[in-house]
Each structure stands twice: as structure tokens, then as C-alpha cells.
Amino acid sequence: MQDTADLSTSKLGTKKYWDELYALELENFRRNPQDTGDCWFSDSDAEQKMIDFLVDNIGAYRITEDASVVDLGTGNGHLLFELHETEFQGKLVGIDYSEESVKLATNIAEATGVEDFISFQQADIFNSGWNPGKFDVVLDKGTLDAISLSGIKINGKLDVVDVYAGVVEKILKKDSIF
Template sequence: MSSSDLPSSKLGTKEHWDHVYSAELSNFKEIGDEGEIWFGEDSVEKMIDWAVENIPSDTNPWIVEIGSGNGTLLFALQEAGYPPRRICGVDYSQDAVKLSRAIGESREEGASDITFGVCDFLTDYPAPLDGQSSSSDRVGLWDLVLDKGTFDAMALSERDENGNAPWEAYPPRIAQILRPGGYFLITSCNFTEDELRTKFSNAETGLEYQ
């Protein structure tokens, strides 16, 4: 199924995710429920296994997740030995960021050192972390960029008045924030491997599939 075949859905709206994370934040405060694990624990384990094999923690990579939600993937990276002060999660939902920060504060030492911030990735870039080489335009900073369902949700957004789909701007922006030789790791349930390869590995992005 191509992206043009995907019908728009509430899953592609900020209003939906604001509502989801507002409820999950309330649940966490009341009963300690950390919320839904998007795509399940198996997807998290597979992404961690790939990172450990390809970008070991002792290389001290700078890592950012686009659309980090409740932070499950990033907390798993920290538990796998990756330095938390070099890990960042961004989300366009303020309550998602509040939830992930609260979860980090409730966990063992180190989890609270992960940085979570509000960022609409289609209009802004993640801010550099302390100690990270920064540039005024915030590009070329990250060794590993993660996506666990964000592109899927974005592909369900409505086109604008000019017929442009929001997801179309996403792949080149991913390429811009990667350091030379960096990696982009994505998990999807809406697109096949070949479709993702076509969308992200092309002349416009300069990304190479591995």
C-alpha cells in the first residue's frame, strides 16, 4: 500500500495525541501506569538489539527519537548501557513530554538524565544537548535517529490546501539532522521495507539503505 492509499485518520492529528497523552499523564499520576507501548515490547527489543549490534554503547553515540511518546524506547536504551545524558526524545505533544519526564524521575538513577523536549519536527529541529557540538541551524548533530511509529502516524495526516502531504517533508529533515555516517532506524506497520527504502533512501535525502 502506498502512502497515497492511506486514508486520513485521527491518528494523524495532534489533537488525538494530545488527548491520549493527557489521559496517560493523569493515569500515571494516579496509579503509576506508564501508558501504552506503541507497537509492543517486541519492537522495542528489536530496535535495542539492532542498536547494540551496530552502534555499541561504548561509542557514546548521540541519540534522538522523533515522536518519543512516553519514552519507553529511550529508557530501554539507557537500561542497555547507553549514556543517558547523550539521549534525547522529542514530541509535539506537551503532555507526552511531561509524561516521559515523570516516568524518568520515577525510575532508577540515570533515567531522569535523558532529555525530553517539545518539538514539532516538521517546523523545528531538536535542540543540542549539553556537551554536544552545536550548530546554529541544529543540523548534522545525531549519530542515531529513531522512529517507532511517528512516520506511520504522520502518513495518516490530511493533505494541506495545496495538496501536500506532511510526511513528504519528513525524510529530508531526517537526513539533515544526521551526522555524516549516522544511522536512521525506523519501525513501521503501514509500510513495507521496500516502500520505506524508496521514501528515505533516494537522491533527495542522500541516505543509503543498509
């Protein structure tokens, strides 16, 4: 692993920041159900590029229309909602450590009638007891970027960047894709 000691910490790496942001977005959604919050990295079209890659590779790796997909750091769940609108009809799960994020994503799923197809869970992926099962596809659209700015040490010594690959590996099925 690359030395991450020179990375600066940022409020973007804190749970407090994300809880406050998603509490505001949840309130905005309650006032206006059309306001589902920001689509992160939309300026670079990152989400659409991820979806296009998955659609273009159906039949390769473990990518099928009924593949199980987990989105780490799901935020408002936008990526999973978009995947569901394409050809993906398998188990879609969004994980976030912000309870407010999970509330927002769940409310959007219920309002759009997809709560039977997409589920959301609040979890600390660095908790050694966390075990959501194994997935065919694991997605991350910026979570590692944000948490690498947290300054958090796992077991008091390891940067989250150093532990993240093991977290992802733990939930990947054999021959699956990250």
C-alpha cells in the same frame, strides 16, 4: 517518493488524539507511578528489535555506547528508557509534538531518576526553524506511520511523508544511522 494521495486520514494522525491520549496516561501515572503507559508495537516486539540491532552493531556506523540518540515521536519515552538500561549512556533526547507526551515522559524520567541522562522536548519537526542539533542515531518507531495519516500539507502542498526524509537528514551527523 511514492504517491501518498490514496492514504486515508485517521484520528491517529492528529495532534488532538495524541494530546488526549497522553493527558489520560499522565493522569494514570500520577495516580499510579507504576503505570507508565503503553509500549507501542510491543505485540511485534518492535522496540526490542530496535534495541537489539543497536546493541549488536556497537562499533559499526556511528553506534557507540556514548552515541547521541534522538527518538522522533517519543511518546512516553519508553524506548529511550530501555536504551538507557542497556549499554547506551550518551545524550538521549525524545521529541514529540504532544506537550502531554513530553510531560508524561519527563515525569517518568524524574520518578526513575534518569532526568540527567534523558531529556524530552516538545516540537513540531516540520517547523522550518526547528533545529535540535545533529545526532549519531535517529529513531522512529511508528511516528512516520502516524503522521502519514494526518492529511497535513506542508506549505499547503507537500504531504508530510514527502518532507519527512529531509527532516531526518537535517539532524543526522555524517555517517550516522536512521
